[in-house]
Amino acid sequence: MAAMAKALPVVAEREHPLPSIGFLGLGIMGTAMARNLVKAGYDVTVWNRTTSKCDALVSEGAKRGASPMQTAGACDITFAMLADPAGAIEVACGEDGAVKGLGPGKGYVDVSTVDGDTSKAIYKAVQAKGAEFLEAPVSGSKKPAEDGTLIFLTAGDKSLYDKVVPFLDVMGKSRFYLGEVGNGAAMKLVVNMIMGSMMASFSEGLVLGKKVGLDPATIVEVVGQGAIAAPMFAMKGPSMVKGSYPPAFPLKHQQKDLRLALAMAEDVAQPTPVAASVNDIYKRAKAEGLGDQDFSAIIEAYLLDPKGLNH
Numbered sequence: 001m002a003a004m005a006k007a008l009p010v011v012a013e014r015e016h017p018l019p020s021i022g023f024l025g026l027g028i029m030g031t032a033m034a035r036n037l038v039k040a041g042y043d044v045t046v047w048n049r050t051t052s053k054c055d056a057l058v059s060e061g062a063k064r065g066a067s068p069m070q071t072a073g074a075c076d077i078t079f080a081m082l083a084d085p086a087g088a089i090e091v092a093c094g095e096d097g098a099v100k101g102l103g104p105g106k107g108y109v110d111v112s113t114v115d116g117d118t119s120k121a122i123y124k125a126v127q128a129k130g131a132e133f134l135e136a137p138v139s140g141s142k143k144p145a146e147d148g149t150l151i152f153l154t155a156g157d158k159s160l161y162d163k164v165v166p167f168l169d170v171m172g173k174s175r176f177y178l179g180e181v182g183n184g185a186a187m188k189l190v191v192n193m194i195m196g197s198m199m200a201s202f203s204e205g206l207v208l209g210k211k212v213g214l215d216p217a218t219i220v221e222v223v224g225q226g227a228i229a230a231p232m233f234a235m236k237g238p239s240m241v242k243g244s245y246p247p248a249f250p251l252k253h254q255q256k257d258l259r260l261a262l263a264m265a266e267d268v269a270q271p272t273p274v275a276a277s278v279n280d281i282y283k284r285a286k287a288e289g290l291g292d293q294d295f296s297a298i299i300e301a302y303l304l305d306p307k308g309l310n311h
Contacts, residue, residue, distance in 0.1 A: 018042060018166060019076030024068050024091055024098060025112070026053040028247065029138070030081035032145035033111070033171045038062050040170045047071045068092070072108065073101030077164060079109045084256055085118040092122045102131035107160040109134045111152075113192065113253070115260045116182035123156060123181045132160035135181055137188035138172065142248035143235075149173040153191075155184035186264060193261035193275050195232065196254050196295065200278045202233055203299035206240065216241045236296040245290075245297035252291035254298075255282035 023034040026048040037044050038061050046054050047065035058064050065071030068091050072078040078098055082088040088110060092098050099122075102108060108126045110119065110133075119135040126133040139151040150172035154161055161177050168175045178184055202223075209219045220237035223229060239245065258279040265272045285291075285301040 019107075019163070020045070020074070021167065022047070022065060022071040022075035022078035022098075023062075023081070024048075024065075024071060024078060025081040025083075025087075026057070027081065027083065028142050028250075029111075029145045031057065032142065033079070033081065033150070034062065035060065035146075036148045036171050037167060042167070042170075045071050045075055067096040068094070068098040069096045069101040071101065072098035072106065076105070077107040077109060077160075077167070078102075079111055079167075082110075082112040082114075083253065084112075085114040085260075088112045088114050088118055089121065093125050099125045099129055102126060102129040104130040106131040107134065107157075107163060108132070109136050109160070109164055111136045111138055113137045113188050113257055113260075114185055115189070115264065116185045119155075119181050119185045132157040133181065134160045134164065135184040136164075136168070136175075137184055139188065139191050140172075144173075145171075152176065153178060153184045153187045155179055156181045189257060189261040189264055192254065192257035193272070196258050196282065197274050197278045198230065198232065199236070199254075199296060200281055200298055202237070203240070203296075203302055206237075206299060207302040236294070239294075240296050240299050243300075245294040247292060247294045249295050250292055251282060251295040251297050252286055254295035255279065255286055255291075258282060 020043040021037055023030060023044060023046045026034065026046060034044060034046055034057055038057060045063040045065045046057050047068060048054050054064050080088065080091055080098065082091055098108060108131060110122055123133045134154055134156040136152045136154040139153060140149065144150050148171055152168045152172050152175040154175060155178040158177065178187060206216045206219055210216050220233065220241065224234050258275060262272060262276060262279060281301050282298055285298050290297040290300055
């Protein structure tokens with residue numbers, strides 16, 4: 001069920017203080033999400049492998065965690081936003097992993113984009129400590145994370161979902177509870193598979209239009225007024241035309257999500273020829289050194305002279 005209203009709880013105005021929050025992983029998304037919790041007045045402890053990434057949030061009122069284990073041990077509910085399945089497992093279950101700090105009454109919410117098997121492995125480890133687990137990958141990139149308008153795709157312990165609703169409503173505009181662990185991961189991979197394919201098709205159209213003499217900026221405008229209009233095209237198109245790809249969602253992460261979606265499809269014998277072809281193009285773009293740029297940089301894989309459409 002989706003909840004569209006945006007709540008802005010402030011601890012000082014509540015009769016009973018809300019649980020303390022840990023936040024592990026301060027990349028593009030994690031930093032913005034944790035900052036919104038700090039701004040809302042919550043007691044937030046942050047940790048990142050590169051400790052300097054904690055500095056800004058600590059100066060804004062957050063506490064600094066010494067390790068995932070210490071952070072989870074000090075907080076009632078801990079969120080984790082890691083780049084990939086390996087990172088999610090390491091931070092949760094590694095030598096100083098968060099699971100070692102968990103126990104009855106505590107909760108662990110993994111908002112990373114991972115595969116269902118990874119979510120289930122973390123769930124089992126959390127469950128063995130007597131704590132609760134929720135997978136909650138997000139739909140949205142840098143700007144929605146900054147604006148607190150992410151979409152949470154949650155699954156796992158319903159009692160923990162009910163507890164974290166106020167936090168999700170600070171960081172997002174809507175939330176879905178999807179049942180058992182693995183469903184949140186599956187939904188996120190389906191969404192990102194569609195998104196990656198849409199961006200590839202959009203790139204092909206812009207490059208083809210340029211080749212036959214059309215103004216790419218006008219193509220963006222025309223697309224934006226028809227039945228195929230999409231916020232992603234309107235947001236990314238103008239910078240793509242200029243050959244600029246500031247990373248809101250890095251291309252290497254889009255390719256990782258396509259890889260995970262294809263593996264999920266293989267598990268259920270579902271043909272995905274479009275996504276498979278698109279994944280190859282993202283892999284080529286990553287091999288050409290575009291992995292840390294925004295995923296819209298896939299357009300460079302279509303350009304014989306990779307300097308953007310305005311050249």
